[in-house]
Amino acid sequence: MNIWVFAQENNGAPTTSTLELLTKARSVAEGSGGSVSAFVGGDASAIAAGLGEHGATKVYATGDLGGKLPGVAVSAAMKAVIGGGDSPDLIMFPQNYEGRDVMARLSVKLDRTVLTNNIDISAEGDSVSVTTPVFGGNVLVTTTFTSGGPHLAAFRPKSFAAEASGGGVPEVVAAPVPDLGAVGAATVVAEHVEESHGPKLDEANIVVSGGRGLGEASKYEMIEQLAKLLKGAPGASRAIVDAGWVPYSYQVGQTGKVVKPTVYVAAGISGATQHMVGMKGSKNIIAVNKDEEAPIFGVADLGIVGDVHKVLPKLIEALRSR
Amino acid sequence: MNVIVCVKQIPDPAMPGELDSSTNTLKREGKLILDESDSYGVEMALQLVASAGEGEVSLVSMAPNSEVSGLRTALAMGASKGILVSDPNLLGSDALTTAKVLAAAIGRLGGADLIIAATESSDGYTGTVPEQMAEVLGLPSVTFAKHVEVADGALKVNRQTEEVYGEVTCPVPAVTSVTAGVVEPRYPSFKGIMAAKSKPVETVTAADLGVTPVGWDGAGQTISNITKAEARKAGEIIEDDGEGYTKIVAFLENLKVI
Numbered sequence: 001m002n003i004w005v006f007a008q009e010n011n012g013a014p015t016t017s018t019l020e021l022l023t024k025a026r027s028v029a030e031g032s033g034g035s036v037s038a039f040v041g042g043d044a045s046a047i048a049a050g051l052g053e054h055g056a057t058k059v060y061a062t063g064d065l066g067g068k069l070p071g072v073a074v075s076a077a078m079k080a081v082i083g084g085g086d087s088p089d090l091i092m093f094p095q096n097y098e099g100r101d102v103m104a105r106l107s108v109k110l111d112r113t114v115l116t117n118n119i120d121i122s123a124e125g126d127s128v129s130v131t132t133p134v135f136g137g138n139v140l141v142t143t144t145f146t147s148g149g150p151h152l153a154a155f156r157p158k159s160f161a162a163e164a165s166g167g168g169v170p171e172v173v174a175a176p177v178p179d180l181g182a183v184g185a186a187t188v189v190a191e192h193v194e195e196s197h198g199p200k201l202d203e204a205n206i207v208v209s210g211g212r213g214l215g216e217a218s219k220y221e222m223i224e225q226l227a228k229l230l231k232g233a234p235g236a237s238r239a240i241v242d243a244g245w246v247p248y249s250y251q252v253g254q255t256g257k258v259v260k261p262t263v264y265v266a267a268g269i270s271g272a273t274q275h276m277v278g279m280k281g282s283k284n285i286i287a288v289n290k291d292e293e294a295p296i297f298g299v300a301d302l303g304i305v306g307d308v309h310k311v312l313p314k315l316i317e318a319l320r321s322r
Numbered sequence: 323m324n325v326i327v328c329v330k331q332i333p334d335p336a337m338p339g340e341l342d343s344s345t346n347t348l349k350r351e352g353k354l355i356l357d358e359s360d361s362y363g364v365e366m367a368l369q370l371v372a373s374a375g376e377g378e379v380s381l382v383s384m385a386p387n388s389e390v391s392g393l394r395t396a397l398a399m400g401a402s403k404g405i406l407v408s409d410p411n412l413l414g415s416d417a418l419t420t421a422k423v424l425a426a427a428i429g430r431l432g433g434a435d436l437i438i439a440a441t442e443s444s445d446g447y448t449g450t451v452p453e454q455m456a457e458v459l460g461l462p463s464v465t466f467a468k469h470v471e472v473a474d475g476a477l478k479v480n481r482q483t484e485e486v487y488g489e490v491t492c493p494v495p496a497v498t499s500v501t502a503g504v505v506e507p508r509y510p511s512f513k514g515i516m517a518a519k520s521k522p523v524e525t526v527t528a529a530d531l532g533v534t535p536v537g538w539d540g541a542g543q544t545i546s547n548i549t550k551a552e553a554r555k556a557g558e559i560i561e562d563d564g565e566g567y568t569k570i571v572a573f574l575e576n577l578k579v580i
Contacts, residue, residue, distance in 0.1 A: 010484075010485070069463075069464070069465075069481075069490065071453055071463070071465065072457075072462070072463070075457075096484055097465065097466055097482065097483050097484060098483070098484075100449050100450055100453070100465075101453045101465055103450060104417075104450035104451075104452075104453035104454045104457070105453055105454070105456075105457045107417075107418050107450065107454055108418065108421070108454050108457035108458055109457065111418070112418070112542060113416045113417070113418055113541060113542035113543050114416070114417055114418065114448065114450050114454075115543060116417075116447075116448050116449055116450060117447065117448070117449075129546055129547075133551060134339070134341075134348075135339050137551055138550065138551055138553070139341070139548060139549070139550060139551060140547075140548070140549045140550075140551050141341075141346075141545060141547075141548050142545070142546050142547035142548070142549075143543050143544065143545050143546065144543065144544050144545075144546040145542065145543055146541075146542055146543055146544050147542035147543075182460065182461075182462065183456070183457070183460055183461060183462050183463075184462065185462040185492055185493050185496075186462045186463065186464050186490050186491070186492035186496070187490065187491055187492070188481075188488045188489070188490050189489050189490065189491055190488065190489040191483075191486050191487070191488045191489075192486055192487050192488070192489075193485060193486045205579070206579060230574070230579065230580065238502070241503070242502045242503035243503070244503065248468070248482060248501075249485065254447060255441070255442065255501075262577065262579060263574065263577060263579055265570075273335075274444075280554070284573075284577060285554075285557070286570055286573060288562075288566075288570075292559070292561075297557075297559050298554075299554050299557075300557045300559065301554075301555075301557035301558070301573075302557055302558055302569060302570065302573045303557055303558070303559035303560070304560060304562050304566040304567075304569065304570065305559065305560065305561045305562060306561070306562025306566050307562070310562065310564070311562055311566050311567050311570075312567075314567040315567040315570055315571070318567055318568070318571050319571070319580065322580065
């Protein structure tokens with residue numbers, strides 16, 4: 001089975017999700033006597049070696065997208081390669097903004113279904129199945145592709161562990177974006193970086209998240225203090241991100257970051273499915289919430305039924321005096 | 323300016339979700355409500371039309387049953403009319419089929435200057451339909467919009483990305499998907515609720531729109547297994563008596579993280 005991985009770059013290196021997908025693709029391809037290629041929307045010179053180290057033997061690169069959005073541009077470049085006869089059996093995408101857009105546009109071009117939000121994949125002969133958690137992860141649904149390839153599947157971050165294969169520098173093949181016409185009319189005219197301090201949310205050993213139970217935006221300061229004292233990263237539920245208390249980059253959950261720290265502290269978070277999906281993989285979960293019926297207590301190793309405005313200041317004081 | 327908003331009617335998310343054991347699809351019976359994610363798009367559309375000073379907001383929706391209560395909520399907010407593609411054959415449709423059906427419904431309305439959808443639904447959350455719809459319609463798109471303006475025939479969007487947001491411009495007609503929080507959705511007024519009762523909602527089938535095959539036949543996928551995930555072991559839950567924080571300190575000490 002020949003597999004492509006939609007590969008992305010961050011600060012001159014392949015993203016963690018990219019390396020996770022390459023690692024899994026390698027084991028699926030090895031089991032079926034196939035190869036793994038990476039498909040880069042942009043210039044691949046900085047990351048080609050890193051992609052090779054994780055199992056890509058070929059790298060397709062579109063070259064600079066010139067302000068075009070990846071969804072429309074990369075899918076057109078993929079379609080051109082596939083139309084040229086070089087078609088994979090499976091394309092693996094990261095479950096993120098660009099991954100979703102590229103696979104969506106490509107699915108229409110190829111008239112193929114998409115399966116998203118997966119955490120696992122298996123292949124037997126030509127048959128490919130993927131597994132996705134539903135209902136906040138309580139039920140696992142395995143779905144099998146029934147049409148011919150290329151199969152299109154997206155995987156959540158941290159579904160697989162990234163391991164280097166020791167592969168050499170791969171062959172880089174130009175896969176230019178064809179003329180897009182009217183559908184390519186959207187143009188990125190400026191980009192803005194969201195500032196963050198301390199360890200990155202999805203890499204931190206300890207994550208302290210706050211939710212609506214904090215009552216007001218100014219109380220989020222308690223979350224930041226606690227995170228700092230524990231050398232962790234502050235996070236947030238979607239509710240307070242939507243309310244504008246903290247930037248989107250703090251969001252833990254379905255549409256935010258997926259975190260699996262040693263300790264996850266949920267303060268004033270009820271535990272909506274949307275949030276639980278992003279933190280249920282944490283090794284230890286501490287929850288503080290005044291509603292004893294809150295779903296978060298169903299996954300907590302230690303649950304304190306109480307007011308965050310009383311518990312957190314005492315906890316901060318106790319940690320500070322150590 | 324005319325805007326079409328794609329809205330989904332979903333089971334109340336406050337109720338526990340359930341799979342239908344005979345079809346392995348999410349149970350979507352009985353009363354359906356407007357997906358909260360879609361209320362942002364409806365509000366955005368109403369504001370854009372209001373600031374343009376002319377035009378109207380129309381709705382397209384798809385459901386396996388003929389439920390319209392969610393659509394009525396959007397009409398009560400101020401949308402003018404809607405098309406509901408309601409067809410038992412749609413059960414089991416994948417995201418691609420959904421996109422084809424919605425695109426055909428948009429075509430039946432004669433298109434619009436702007437088509438708005440949420441980034442993903444709250445019950446199925448595949449998250450690809452808006453971009454697939456744009457491709458089916460042959461339109462440019464700007465996904466994950468956290469701020470939207472339309473001026474001089476161009477859409478200006480602040481688009482959310484992993485670590486940054488981008489300023490994107492795009493000529494209309496175009497498709498955009500809006501994140502929750504892009505605007506504050508209004509509550510329908512009593513007057514709006516009363517007016518919504520008489521606003522036109524045309525109900526059509528997928529076949530009326532010329533989209534076949536739909537449902538499981540068009541899905542290109544089949545559910546092969548369903549298992550219960552391993553549940554987390556129940557933890558210790560205590561009532562705070564003023565000293566609850568000491569339990570947290572002890573827990574952290576035990577893990578040697580402090």
